[in-house]
Amino acid sequence: MSELLKITNAHYSSLIDGNPSEPESLEREFVLEHHQSSFGDVPEHRRRIVAILCQHYQRLHRRTSRNGIGAFARALTFEHFALLGLHPHLWSLSRGLGRRLDEYQSVTSMNDPMKTDGLEGAQKIIGRKQLAFIDLMLDVCHEEVDYMTAALNRRRLRESVTRAYKTNSRLKDSGIRPETMPALLALLIQGALPRSEFVTFTGLPPEAASDQLSKLIRIGVVVSPPSNLHGLEIGLPVWFAEEIFPGVQ
Structure with missing residues (x-):
């Protein structure tokens, strides 16, 4: 931010x-x-x-x-x-x-x-x-x-992420599934999560969860820092930040 x-x-x-x-x-x-x-x-x-x-x-x-x-x-x-x-x-x-x-x-x-x-x-x-x-x-x-x-209120963040999953074309076109929303919201609120916890938050089978995680990393919403291969951080590309924080630009 x-x-x-x-x-x-x-x-x-x-x-x-x-x-x-x-x-x-x-x-x-x-x-x-x-x-x-x-x-x-x-x-x-x-x-x-x-x-x-x-x-x-x-x-x-x-x-x-x-x-x-x-x-x-x-x-x-x-x-x-x-x-x-x-x-x-x-x-x-x-x-x-x-x-x-x-x-x-x-x-x-x-x-x-x-x-x-x-x-x-x-x-x-x-x-x-x-x-x-x-x-x-x-x-x-x-x-x-x-x-x-x-x-940054948790309720407002939840509403913003929910809206983004329903309306954002980039998320839809990238094949991001709604099941990943709780995991992404948890990552957004906490700033960082172990990969294993993120996968658990999705509720998806391990293979499907890993595939979804790769897609989120590809579009920049989730970041896998080179210094911690077992951890994940939130990413804020401009298009996603505008969805979560309308009016920030």
């Missing part, structure tokens, strides 16, 4: 910034040093979150070229969130902002140049806009976390 979201982040970054974007890859040592130097003296997590978003906003408004700064600022904010234990690699800030692009452009003054009368007026406008930016970013984060929390 994390790798898939990196791809969607690049797509939505292109939408937000108006130019093609590659996924930002930041050196962990740089992030750790930046986090400690910028937020090490802030004791409370909620204050750190606000400080991180303030810095994001300020980075966008430095008198430097905007090319690529938005994607960099979002990637850095994500890494700072990760250091606070917020696990942002299971949800996409860029996707949420892409869906609320007009609001994002408005609070970051990307649509219109800032017009003020004197320094005092400028500071007041910056203050209001910065608060509006923080409100929007927190709201978007909540929306994205709520989406993934609902999508």
